[in-house]
């Protein structure tokens with residue numbers, strides 16, 4: 727009965743991610759794989775733990791350090807499962823997102839959280855880093871044929887760069903590439919003015935992008 731312990735192990739894996747229990751994650755995953763649970767199922771369980779933590783952070787039921795520990799635990803687990811995913815059928819087409827912090831701004835903690843949340847939600851994420859000139863967002867979007875461009879900014883001067891980035895993306899790639907924004911100096915009002923989508927946090931970003939790409 728190879729799957730006898732399956733559901734139990736998967737819920738233990740989920741709990742280990744939520745509780746940030748990095749000491750137990752390796753053994754749990756190895757046991758699950760030994761029991762014959764598909765790598766994709768294990769990976770999806772790891773990801774669901776992180777998404778749950780993102781939701782808890784968004785609802786103020788958890789704090790940022792707890793999410794960071796969950797991410798770290800996820801990364802340990804993913805490093806075991808990911809090589810196995812490549813050898814099994816995993817051919818689904820991933821939505822592509824370019825993400826970066828706009829020119830003049832070097833803050834990256836929030837951007838990196840959003841990046842990880844997209845990765846665990848099955849997106850192909852291309853991180854262009856911090857202090858990113860508008861043209862670089864556009865070049866990367868052309869290179870990978872991006873569905874979405876995500877711009878982060880936390881400082882006031884970043885808003886000028888953000889506007890320039892939105893204008894350039896619109897001019898070069900039209901309306902087909904959706905733009906999402908987030909960070910301390912952004913707001914729903916700004917997003918309305920620019921015709922883009924504001925996300926208050928990483929969890930909100932996943933919800934909004936999922937509904938944007940359905941449109």
Ligand code: B12
Pocket residue numbers: 790825830831832833834835836837839840875876877878879880881882883906907908909910911925926927928929931
């Ligand atoms: C940590 C921090 C720093 C660190 C950054 C370390 C790093 N590697 O990022 C250091 C010390 C280096 C730093 C430097 C500076 N900082 Co600073 N910093 C902060 C601080 C305290 C926290 C930011 C943070 O990481 N928050 C935690 C993350 C998880 O939250 P978050 O960034 O909001 O991200 C979430 C959402 O906003 C959203 N999100 C964010 N980005 C994106 C992107 C997309 C696409 C989406 C969908 C969503 C999204 O999702 C995220 C996850 O849930 C803020 C205060 C604040 N309230 O934001 C000041 C703050 C942003 N900093 C500020 C300033 C002024 C600076 C400096 C200019 C200071 C100086 N004089 O040198 C420099 C920046 C220089 C530059 N050119 O960029 C000001 C900006 C004010 C303003 N209106 O301009 C703030 C607001 C502090 C303040 N109250 O004055 N800073």
